[in-house]
Amino acid sequence: MVILPVDQGFEHGPARCFASNPDAYDPRYHFQLAIEAGCNAYAAPLGFLEAGVTDYCGDIPLILKCNNHDVLNDEPDPLSAITSWVDDALRLGCVAVGFTIYPGSTERITMYEQLRTLTQEAKAAGLAVVVWSYPRGSSISKEGETAIDVVTYAAQIAAQVGATIIKVKLPSARVELAEAQKVYQQYEIPISTLADRVRHVIQTTFNGRRIVIFSGGATVADEQFFGEVRAIRDGGGFGSIVGRNSFQRKKPEALKFLDTIIGIYEGSVR
Amino acid sequence: MVILPVDQGFEHGPARCFASNPDAYDPRYHFQLAIEAGCNAYAAPLGFLEAGVTDYCGDIPLILKCNNHDVLNDEPDPLSAITSWVDDALRLGCVAVGFTIYPGSTERITMYEQLRTLTQEAKAAGLAVVVWSYPRGSSISKEGETAIDVVTYAAQIAAQVGATIIKVKLPSARVELAEAQKVYQQYEIPISTLADRVRHVIQTTFNGRRIVIFSGGATVADEQFFGEVRAIRDGGGFGSIVGRNSFQRKKPEALKFLDTIIGIYEGSVR
Amino acid sequence: MVILPVDQGFEHGPARCFASNPDAYDPRYHFQLAIEAGCNAYAAPLGFLEAGVTDYCGDIPLILKCNNHDVLNDEPDPLSAITSWVDDALRLGCVAVGFTIYPGSTERITMYEQLRTLTQEAKAAGLAVVVWSYPRGSSISKEGETAIDVVTYAAQIAAQVGATIIKVKLPSARVELAEAQKVYQQYEIPISTLADRVRHVIQTTFNGRRIVIFSGGATVADEQFFGEVRAIRDGGGFGSIVGRNSFQRKKPEALKFLDTIIGIYEGSVR
Amino acid sequence: MVILPVDQGFEHGPARCFASNPDAYDPRYHFQLAIEAGCNAYAAPLGFLEAGVTDYCGDIPLILKCNNHDVLNDEPDPLSAITSWVDDALRLGCVAVGFTIYPGSTERITMYEQLRTLTQEAKAAGLAVVVWSYPRGSSISKEGETAIDVVTYAAQIAAQVGATIIKVKLPSARVELAEAQKVYQQYEIPISTLADRVRHVIQTTFNGRRIVIFSGGATVADEQFFGEVRAIRDGGGFGSIVGRNSFQRKKPEALKFLDTIIGIYEGSVR
């Protein structure tokens, strides 16, 4: 499963996202990229979907990102704003809604309760729910945000609230919480390779009974990215969300890049 | 009455809970354990119940834990997030809803009012309400959380809000509050043995007209645990909630452990 | 009018309230006491009423205390939690709802607005509203809570929000607020005796067009209590709420005690 | 237009308001006073209106004061509590609702939004809306509360939110805000006499297309008060709200006092 997400215009500002490939300022560009690359879905906030849905609806499954956060005031304990909802998703012909939670933020209770309501309404309407579960907040160090115990904890929370598809960042081998550290050492949980850690994420998220996909994060060298995809595949992960690494380059290159990723998952590329 | 509760994946994180018995990462495992052990009920958050209910519904009474708290940001005055509700419990075929309150937290008013609403809706729907009443907050010392006066106060609050089944921790002989201390001394209330204290909890909770069950807490040696169960029985307690002490060991051992507990309550084991 | 109120289990904790007379741990005890003593009404929170209403409904008018406050976290500016409402009162066959406000607390606006809603719904349902109006908060000294100007101000607020029965503490001759002090001196308002002060409370609460009753507070010697009752009678007060002074002693003594109080009001006792 | 407002029992406490004329403790007194004096309307909170409406309804137009503030906790940034609403006003046969806003308070957004809702519902029900617009808050000095630029700003806000009748205090010649001061000097806006200032208030409140009335404030000498009334008349103001200056004296004197005021407006008194 490979998903194209484009919410960075809201999350980071337009020029930071699209200046390297100005065609991407146009909302229609991302529909075209996702369709031509053969992605499984395209995810974006309300404005971007509304600006292209009449032309491309039906050509690719759409995910409406229902909450968003900007960095014009980058508080240590973030809360996203609800910018759309299930009724918008139905009107736009989407197959799923997306929602971000920040476990670790002092505002997390609000987010969990919003997610609970969204999940209930989405399921009743026949929509899937994709949760971006990103640990962040005043009580977590920057490195801790991708620590293996924190990432698995964040995935567990999303699963317990009822999410069926969960998106986390690729975890590091760091263990952040003291109480967790004791357990990782005592039971010698294998987390040294990236594939080990992907496998552990899948295990800890209802032992594979929930779909977990992984995000690439900031732009990295292609070979490193392909290596990460292989680790996701080898660890039993369900797929990738590929945003900035794809739409921040020219379309021919992006198509080639996404084709390689899909090939790795499908087995046609090693 | 012996209940298997498994909300620790949310409350403490997955590896801390399940690494000692990795089968327990799988939500179906706990249904099976509770059924095979002959527990009176199995209690868990939405995600864990949804992941197994189609296979096991009807084989064991289910309790939906409707709010949850995580420790990724472990504030001194905790508030749990509402993660499910009465309508979910009905959809999943549960017999009861569960809810945690933290008397002593500055956020307690929110929790009491949520519990009041939950209780009203649950009773109207024919569901029982099980309240986890755990004193916690900036105004209570760690030892005070299990002090006999604080535990009985917490049980009283739950009963006055309308709960019919109340779960508290086994109290110590400590008396925390100065005003209460005067009364315990003046009237020489017997609280020296664990059975005395269980009896006092039952007495102070509407003199036995409400069901009070006791939780085991962290993993302890089996003989100690069995001793506590005998004290609950001797003091007139209604039963135990046994979580980590059961599911954190391999299933055959867990079944034997739970069998002994049930035997103590039924009189077949001394 | 003599009312038996038993909300101290929630307000102060069970042992502090009932250890001196352990029969009182049982919710049925208070129904029986109020009925046998011939009280005009029995007031208690949801749990206590639900636990006895099927046996005693119809034998005594019931008042459901709809909000409650505990002292496990005793903040300087208190807010009570809503623990029941008009619909509960109707289901339980009550004749009135009770509600506490704390004028002087920074949280008072929330309480006034809750009371306004409660009053409106209660009146529409044909229920009376009894307001416990207790000045408290960071801006009022301990002595100020019973100062004559503060008590009359608190009664005035309750009356203006629409309460028909108002319960205040017996006021002292202290005048707390500087602006009020000028007026009490200039117009030489008589407040030296308790009967004077009761008369002033009745006058300032719509000149006798609202029912004001007085609470006894902590346990005091019987003769002092009877003296206070005579002052309420002589000052034109409408009656007493007698809680701890009655249920914290054995029933025979309590019945005799309440009989004397009722006698004072009825004129059969001097 | 001369209105009798009696909300000071809530705003300042009963003895401060009524001790100088104890008849005024009785809610019926104010109906009688307003009727006998020939006032255009009588305004009071819920409790005072409910206590007399059955006797006097139909004899004088009534204004229900829908929010109120007390000084038992006199915070620098006040917010009034909503104590009644449009449905109460209809039930009591009122012709208008009254509402206080405190421009300058950090809580003002809540008040503006409440006023917006009240205004919309009141207009739909055929009721007029009288706004008490009183600048107050941590950012405004005591003198600034009656500064000409601040008073006109407060009236403008009330008018823009949709009020049709606006009550402000008589402004002083002080200009509070630096940005405003530049304009008052540059354009030499006449504000030296009270009549000038009244004229300026009327001009700045939609150039006379909204009704603005003025309140007297604390008790002052009669001649001073009559002088202010003449200034309101000469400056084109629409009338006075006369509270403490009327009901804090004996009724015969109050009737004479109000008669003089009405005479000044009608031209029968100079």
Added chain:
Amino acid sequence: MVILPVDQGFEHGPARCFASNPDAYDPRYHFQLAIEAGCNAYAAPLGFLEAGVTDYCGDIPLILKCNNHDVLNDEPDPLSAITSWVDDALRLGCVAVGFTIYPGSTERITMYEQLRTLTQEAKAAGLAVVVWSYPRGSSISKEGETAIDVVTYAAQIAAQVGATIIKVKLPSARVELAEAQKVYQQYEIPISTLADRVRHVIQTTFNGRRIVIFSGGATVADEQFFGEVRAIRDGGGFGSIVGRNSFQRKKPEALKFLDTIIGIYEGSVR
């Protein structure tokens, strides 16, 4: 597109806005000015529209400004009060609603969520939505409020929440955020002339697929203003909102001034 907006009476106070042209205190004046000048629309808060709509409805498209902010308490992180809504706009025969957001304010989440709800309801009712997107808050410097990266970010947010017409201030060549600065330098984005910057705003706001108009701000010399209009035209902007520069001068001058602006857009003036 040239729009006349008059919300400064609320935003800055009446004298600061209208003293230079006292005719403008009258709400009817602005209808007349906008109609005679041939503006595309007139935008104002509820009070100003209600005061003239019966006379001028149908003569010019109206935009109801649904939230407003005053400076009587000028907090660093502003939030506007909702002063009217879609139902008012329909009742007044408006073609659009207007709404201000302050990206950068700690209160922005509330505003984004209000805008989301407004947008959804307005679209359902067939009304356009005009968003005033003004970066402001404790984390942004005064100069940063008009920095090119901040202005484009603010426009992007409004577009993603679903706005169809977005109003921003004319941006400066300053780049505020460090992360953005890297991108502007690396890709050498042209922002040196005002026309460049207008072009960049249009590009970053869905590449021209959303209508962006520019506000003039404080009063400036006419030639400077006309130069700005030419830059908006040359950069592909959709039009101007002209408030204080038009209504703060006598009507004949204002008509001439607006005529020149319209001429520049239409090509009849260079």
